[in-house]
Amino acid sequence: MSEADSQPSSDxxxxxxxxxxxxxxxxxxGFDHELASRDHLGIEVIKVEPQFLIPICTALYAYGFNYLQCQGAYDEGPGKDLVSFYHLVKLDDNASRPEEVRVKVFLPRSNxxxxxxxxxxxxxxxxxxxxxxMYGIVYEGHPNLKRLLMPEDWVGWPLRKDYISPDFYELQDAY
Structure with a gap:
């Protein structure tokens, strides 16, 4: 076998x-999901369709993932999807190292x-x-979904990559 045969082809x-x-x-x-590459720490990443998030998360909770270490979001870029992610940990007194998984849901930026x-x-x-x-992702069924960091009358979603910052924001009287 030649050296060229042992090299993976670029195509x-x-x-x-x-x-x-x-x-x-x-x-x-029987839970439908898609695999993604493991993250930089080697943690398993699964992609889930929005309609399957609750059934899969409920199953993962029953499987032992009793701790939501982090939930967050990011923007893949102008015109691309928004992503809501969940870092879950299985806390077990008998385990030498907790088991971890990341769940990602890709959402259209239009809705x-x-x-x-x-x-x-x-x-x-x-x-x-x-x-x-920050991103305008609506979490249906959340008991108190309202602005947390920005003023309640702020227009837009500041961490979206296509967000245009206003030239000014009129501060309201604090009294």
């Missing part, structure tokens, strides 16, 4: 993502809506409010 497909423990468990139990996970993990309360405030 070959990207390597397949190997299913992790969590993805395998979800598949065995970014998905159900709130507040009723599964109360830690989502202010985190979902911040994602709403």
């Amino acid at each position: 070959s497909a990207a390597p397949l993502v190997e299913a992790g423990v969590v993805s395998s468990w979800l598949t065995e139990n 970014p809506r998905l159900p709130s996970v507040y009723w599964i993990w109360k830690a989502a309360d202010w985190q979902e409010r911040e994602s709403y405030d």
Whole structure:
């Protein structure tokens, strides 16, 4: 075999993502999801459609992921999707190292809506409010979805990459 034969061709497909423990468990139990590449720490990442977020999160909670370490959002760029993500941890007294998984939901920027996970993990309360405030993602069923960091009358979503900052903002009298 020549050296050229042993090198992967530049036009070959990207390597397949190997299913992790969590993805395998979800598949065995009939939960539809998509695999993504592991993150920079080697943590398993699964992609979920918005309508399947609550069933999958409920299943993950029952599977032992009892701690929502972080919920957040980011913008993939002007005209592209917004992403709501969840970093879940399985806290177990008998485990030498906690098991972790990240769940990502990709949403159209024209109508970014998905159900709130507040009723599964109360830690989502202010985190979902911040994602709403900065990116305009509506978490349906959240008990108090309103601006958290910006004034309530602020127009727009400041962390979207296509946001145009106003030239000024009239401060209201604090009294």
